[in-house]
Amino acid sequence: MKFLALIKKEFHRFFHDPRLIVTMLLPGIVIFLLYSVLGEAFNGKAEARQYKVYLMGNSAVTEVISAAAKENGDSVEWLKTDDEETAREAVRKGEAAAVLKFSENFDGAEKGKVEILYDASNEASAAFYSLASAALNVYGMRFTVAAESVTGADALGVQILCNILPLLIVAFVFSACMSVTLESVAGEKERGTLATILVTSAKRSHIALGKIFPLACISMLGALSSFLGTALSMPKLMGLSLNMLGTYGFWNYFFILLLIVSVVPLIVSLIAVVSAYSRSVKEASAYTGMLMILSLVLTLVATFVPSLGNWTVAIPVLNAVVSMQALLTGTLPVWQSLVSVSVNFALTAVLVLVMTMMLSDERVMFGK
Numbered sequence: 001m002k003f004l005a006l007i008k009k010e011f012h013r014f015f016h017d018p019r020l021i022v023t024m025l026l027p028g029i030v031i032f033l034l035y036s037v038l039g040e041a042f043n044g045k046a047e048a049r050q051y052k053v054y055l056m057g058n059s060a061v062t063e064v065i066s067a068a069a070k071e072n073g074d075s076v077e078w079l080k081t082d083d084e085e086t087a088r089e090a091v092r093k094g095e096a097a098a099v100l101k102f103s104e105n106f107d108g109a110e111k112g113k114v115e116i117l118y119d120a121s122n123e124a125s126a127a128f129y130s131l132a133s134a135a136l137n138v139y140g141m142r143f144t145v146a147a148e149s150v151t152g153a154d155a156l157g158v159q160i161l162c163n164i165l166p167l168l169i170v171a172f173v174f175s176a177c178m179s180v181t182l183e184s185v186a187g188e189k190e191r192g193t194l195a196t197i198l199v200t201s202a203k204r205s206h207i208a209l210g211k212i213f214p215l216a217c218i219s220m221l222g223a224l225s226s227f228l229g230t231a232l233s234m235p236k237l238m239g240l241s242l243n244m245l246g247t248y249g250f251w252n253y254f255f256i257l258l259l260i261v262s263v264v265p266l267i268v269s270l271i272a273v274v275s276a277y278s279r280s281v282k283e284a285s286a287y288t289g290m291l292m293i294l295s296l297v298l299t300l301v302a303t304f305v306p307s308l309g310n311w312t313v314a315i316p317v318l319n320a321v322v323s324m325q326a327l328l329t330g331t332l333p334v335w336q337s338l339v340s341v342s343v344n345f346a347l348t349a350v351l352v353l354v355m356t357m358m359l360s361d362e363r364v365m366f367g368k
Helices: 002-015 018-043 061-071 084-092 123-139 156-191 193-198 204-237 242-248 250-277 281-304 310-314 318-328 334-359 362-366
Strands: 050-056 075-080 098-102 112-118 143-149
Touching: 002 018, 002 156, 002 204, 018 156, 018 204, 050 084, 050 123, 061 075, 061 123, 084 098, 084 112, 098 123, 112 123, 156 193, 156 204, 156 250, 156 281, 156 318, 193 204, 204 250, 204 334, 250 281, 250 318, 250 334, 281 318, 310 318, 310 334, 318 334
Parallel strands: 050 075, 050 098, 112 143
Antiparallel strands: 098 112
């Protein structure tokens, strides 16, 4: 009963403070507005496009791409060819938007492959690449996509935006966790209310969980807000209408949400441990501020240093950022995402244990 009372107290404190609720919901709104505006800037156009695309191989996915183009008021002219060099040259000269190469029996294969040849320096060609990449996700994990720019340029606009988005998510989630955790742990310790709870017969493990569990649930509102902002802004970012939301890929959205969910209790537990160690909210804010800067530095490293390697799955927070970047740019590292989630949850359990031990230490709790 004491455990449930502790959980109820934390939920009561949050849901009776409108300012905290706004803090939780604001991240998703900011992400949606920011990425919708940037998406319009990168993908906005004055008139409908007519894509001329060379096709090598066959797949029903071309109908999905045509439907996606139609949603945006565009159209696609498919030209069958077996001469890759001529088709590549047409893309290089701007006479065609792209070349799509499907592996043999693509629709019936257990693991098909599709190659997209486009010109990243050409606005229309890059727009078709974004459109085709999003539409191809309806096939889920049954295929691999290989993209190549015939001019050697990179699609910098979408690439940079997709790399920066995880940084924004981590920053907003960290801020949301700080806003509820610092006051609940460091604030109560400073006012002496935490000491009152410690002198009761409640188990230290129950007190630790009674703090971290509800705070993680509350912070999850901020994470959910960030996820919804991401999901709703991605079609705009990729140059699609909101009606094409589902074609960006259910599994992409699922794993992004799963990664966010794994990061939230980790950050809450880390801030709770730092707050329990600190003597005041001010001191705890200084420590957690440094931790937030460290996490943002890690995400910046992941943003501007490509191909960090598989070792990143062992680094908390960084593993989620790298996985989200891969998901947003069109690949789906299932094993990497699952390992990252497992590592984050495992470290959360360790931090809960550390919090329990700190609550049992009078030198930490009472400064003796």
